[in-house]
Amino acid sequence: MTDRVEGVAKNEATAMVQRGINRRDFLKLAGAGLAGASLLGVAGCGGGGGQGGNGGPVEVTFATTPDPTGTFQKLIDQFNKENEGKIEVKYQQAPPDSSQFFDQLRTEFQAGSARINVFEGDVTWPAQFAAPGYVADLSDRFTQEERQKFLEGPVQSNIYEGAPFGVPWRTDAGFLYYRKDLLDEAGLEPPKTWDELKQTAQAVQQSAGTKFGYVFQGADYEGGVVNGLEYIWNAGGDVLDPSDPNKVVIDNPGAVDGLSIERSMVEDGIAPKAVSTFKEDESTAAFLNGDSVFLRNWPYVYAQAADPEASKVKQEQIGIAPLPSVSGEESASGLGGWNLMLNAASEDPVQDASYELIKFMTAPERQRTLAIEGSYLPILQELYDDQEVVDAVPVIALGKEAIQNTKPRPVSPYYSDMSLRMAEQFNASLDGETPPEQAVATLQEALTEIVKQGQA
Amino acid sequence: MTTTPTRKKRGTLRAEFGSPERRTAYYMILPALLIILIVAFYPIGYSIYLSFFKATIGNTGNFVGLQNYADMLTNSNFRTGLSNTIIFTVVSVFFEFVIGLAIALAINRAFRGRGLVRAAILVPWAFPTVISAVMWRLMFQDQIGIIQYVASALGVVSEPILADPTLLLLGAILVDVWKTTPFMALLLLAGLQTIPGDVYEAARVDGASVVQRFFRITLPLLKPAILVALLFRTLDAFRIYDLFWVMSSRELESLSTFVYKAVRVSQLNFSVGNAAAVFIFVTAFLIAMFFIKVLGMQTSTEE
Numbered sequence: 001m002t003d004r005v006e007g008v009a010k011n012e013a014t015a016m017v018q019r020g021i022n023r024r025d026f027l028k029l030a031g032a033g034l035a036g037a038s039l040l041g042v043a044g045c046g047g048g049g050g051q052g053g054n055g056g057p058v059e060v061t062f063a064t065t066p067d068p069t070g071t072f073q074k075l076i077d078q079f080n081k082e083n084e085g086k087i088e089v090k091y092q093q094a095p096p097d098s099s100q101f102f103d104q105l106r107t108e109f110q111a112g113s114a115r116i117n118v119f120e121g122d123v124t125w126p127a128q129f130a131a132p133g134y135v136a137d138l139s140d141r142f143t144q145e146e147r148q149k150f151l152e153g154p155v156q157s158n159i160y161e162g163a164p165f166g167v168p169w170r171t172d173a174g175f176l177y178y179r180k181d182l183l184d185e186a187g188l189e190p191p192k193t194w195d196e197l198k199q200t201a202q203a204v205q206q207s208a209g210t211k212f213g214y215v216f217q218g219a220d221y222e223g224g225v226v227n228g229l230e231y232i233w234n235a236g237g238d239v240l241d242p243s244d245p246n247k248v249v250i251d252n253p254g255a256v257d258g259l260s261i262e263r264s265m266v267e268d269g270i271a272p273k274a275v276s277t278f279k280e281d282e283s284t285a286a287f288l289n290g291d292s293v294f295l296r297n298w299p300y301v302y303a304q305a306a307d308p309e310a311s312k313v314k315q316e317q318i319g320i321a322p323l324p325s326v327s328g329e330e331s332a333s334g335l336g337g338w339n340l341m342l343n344a345a346s347e348d349p350v351q352d353a354s355y356e357l358i359k360f361m362t363a364p365e366r367q368r369t370l371a372i373e374g375s376y377l378p379i380l381q382e383l384y385d386d387q388e389v390v391d392a393v394p395v396i397a398l399g400k401e402a403i404q405n406t407k408p409r410p411v412s413p414y415y416s417d418m419s420l421r422m423a424e425q426f427n428a429s430l431d432g433e434t435p436p437e438q439a440v441a442t443l444q445e446a447l448t449e450i451v452k453q454g455q456a
Numbered sequence: 457m458t459t460t461p462t463r464k465k466r467g468t469l470r471a472e473f474g475s476p477e478r479r480t481a482y483y484m485i486l487p488a489l490l491i492i493l494i495v496a497f498y499p500i501g502y503s504i505y506l507s508f509f510k511a512t513i514g515n516t517g518n519f520v521g522l523q524n525y526a527d528m529l530t531n532s533n534f535r536t537g538l539s540n541t542i543i544f545t546v547v548s549v550f551f552e553f554v555i556g557l558a559i560a561l562a563i564n565r566a567f568r569g570r571g572l573v574r575a576a577i578l579v580p581w582a583f584p585t586v587i588s589a590v591m592w593r594l595m596f597q598d599q600i601g602i603i604q605y606v607a608s609a610l611g612v613v614s615e616p617i618l619a620d621p622t623l624l625l626l627g628a629i630l631v632d633v634w635k636t637t638p639f640m641a642l643l644l645l646a647g648l649q650t651i652p653g654d655v656y657e658a659a660r661v662d663g664a665s666v667v668q669r670f671f672r673i674t675l676p677l678l679k680p681a682i683l684v685a686l687l688f689r690t691l692d693a694f695r696i697y698d699l700f701w702v703m704s705s706r707e708l709e710s711l712s713t714f715v716y717k718a719v720r721v722s723q724l725n726f727s728v729g730n731a732a733a734v735f736i737f738v739t740a741f742l743i744a745m746f747f748i749k750v751l752g753m754q755t756s757t758e759e
Binding site for chain 2: 099106110128273274277285286
């Protein structure tokens with residue numbers, strides 16, 4: 001149909017050149033052009049994720065946030081080679097800012113677009129995309145048995161109403177970094193409880209003259225939410241009832257304790273007041289500058305310490321431990337990382353081909369490549385005992401315990417809304433503007449309202 | 457579209473459309489009007505329409521009347537945003553005006569290197585706001601920030617500037633004054649240059665003092681330029697978004713950041729955010745009307 005309209009336009013145009021253009025003809029031409037363009041537009045919307053027609057390879061578009069190491073592209077090339085003539089994966093780079101990527105995907109999915117067939121999504125996305133039906137239910141493909149091979153936390157982040165909507169493919173966890181050299185000098189062990197952390201920090205601050213005891217991420221943003229949640233979890237609190245995700249339980253003594261401990265870091269002079277404005281970069285800078293005894297951050301910091309331009313502290317001076325808790329028993333780290341998800345709007349052969357890609361990317365061999373060449377933390381249990389991997393990426397051995405004990409943030413289709421409110425209240429509590437009791441009471445009400453609104 | 461003032465109201469319609477010549481004129485501007493209608497009025501109208509529904513990003517939802525506006529007014533973040541925006545607008549525009557006028561008066565005189573000075577004062581204004589916001593954030597920052605360092609050393613502040621909402625707002629006002637005073641000065645300078653020199657000469661001959669000349673000649677003759685400059689800056693400040701968002705790293709709420717969070721980040725507050733967007737539009741419109749009707753701003757150069 002598009003062809004016909006364009007044909008008309010073309011004939012008209014030729015005729016006009018012959019007899020000179022007058023205004024009426026010009027308008028006609030313009031009209032035909034417009035009609036053609038709009039038809040093209042419509043065709044463009046529906047035609048994404050083509051099936052390749054008869055015999056040709058099935059085309060799959062795969063989107064991820066930028067990969068500076070080039071490992072993704074390498075694996076895609078390998079996949080395309082192995083599946084030559086059957087599946088052709090096109091790689092699409094998404095914006096580096098994950099919330100921008102989320103926004104872009106949400107807009108496309110809402111319009112029913114199948115332009116992107118497989119994509120990597122943050123661990124907080126599955127429920128948000130699953131509830132409106134944007135991503136495919138993987139119950140039949142990502143079976144219980146399959147899931148056993150994966151780390152538990154990352155798998156949990158994909159479960160919405162009992163069904164998996166994504167497959168983990170690289171993970172992240174909150175670590176407690178400490179200055180091994182300074183602790184050794186003072187003859188101290190890495191702390192297991194928050195009280196021990198405070199004592200150790202104070203002792204080292206006095207003996208070594210370090211400016212701060214402990215730095216973490218306390219700003220009003222997503223990272224502040226993860227930090228606040230870790231304090232709450234490791235004091236025995238939680239946000240949503242684990243057995244009923246529609247029940248908000250944040251107004252509990254554990255949560256109050258958690259936020260009180262976070263606030264006490266500032267009150268006791270362990271953390272600087274400005275910690276409530278710190279994101280990853282500020283806290284890392286303080287630690288790598290040698291200004292802090294302890295740091296809570298993601299695994300990537302360890303690699304940064306290898307670069308003398310970026311760090312005054314050397315890798316040998318740094319130790320990694322799981323985060324402390326109140327009781328000193330096993331603690332939970334906030335889960336970060338990325339899952340692979342399938343666009344539910346893709347058609348059948350594309351859907352299957354897309355899952356082939358997911359299977360390929362999460363297979364042990366590729367997970368090993370991702371770890372060794374890209375320093376991405378693998379999501380398969382077995383690789384944490386793989387000597388080659390552990391040797392190539394020391395942070396895996398150092399942070400093993402934390403990586404294996406992660407906890408996803410509340411799984412909810414309205415996580416973005418919850419996150420905004422938690423970020424604001426956790427930050428106000430850390431700043432001392434709002435007492436912890438009041439912050440959790442406010443959140444209890446606000447989150448209940450969000451759950452209720454979501455069900456309406 | 458000039459109409460003779462003597463024509464009576466009755467019969468206007470016929471007079472306008474009666475003569476074939478005028479009709480042709482209307483036909484000719486019809487496409488332009490349609491484009492304006494589609495491009496400018498349709499989105500505004502649609503936003504207003506949507507603000508009466510419990511809309512989400514995906515669908516229109518049920519008609520809820522003024523509920524979204526009620527929710528908006530009871531929302532504590534909206535209220536913080538509103539009060540921040542009002543304080544920011546009034547204070548920053550006031551200082552920009554006073555300092556801008558002083559600068560304009562100073563560089564209105566002929567002196568050596570005047571061209572260079574005029575270009576130089578525009579530098580802060582020429583920076584993209586996002587860049588200057590990041591730059592100032594670094595200067596306010598706790599570990600490496602020069603302003604924080606100096607202010608703490610002098611004992612002016614004891615808190616980290618970026619952690620205190622009041623100091624943050626003051627900081628934002630300071631940055632805005634730094635950034636847009638040059639723009640104000642430029643607009644006022646343009647106004648000053650339209651005042652003929654012989655008026656001053658006559659006043660001087662009559663024995664008017666410097667102060668008298670300023671209040672009796674400069675200010676009244678500069679009024680049109682002042683109003684334009686104030687209106688521009690007021691509306692700009694009222695819609696402040698980028699400076700707040702980047703400099704405070706989203707902690708400082710303005711009306712626009714509230715709208716952004718509600719319609720882009722949140723999934724449930726879309727309709728409230730939309731209502732707030734309409735609120736900003738209507739308020740900005742009323743501010744403009746106030747300038748034109750009450751303060752007598754001229755909207756065109758015609759008499």
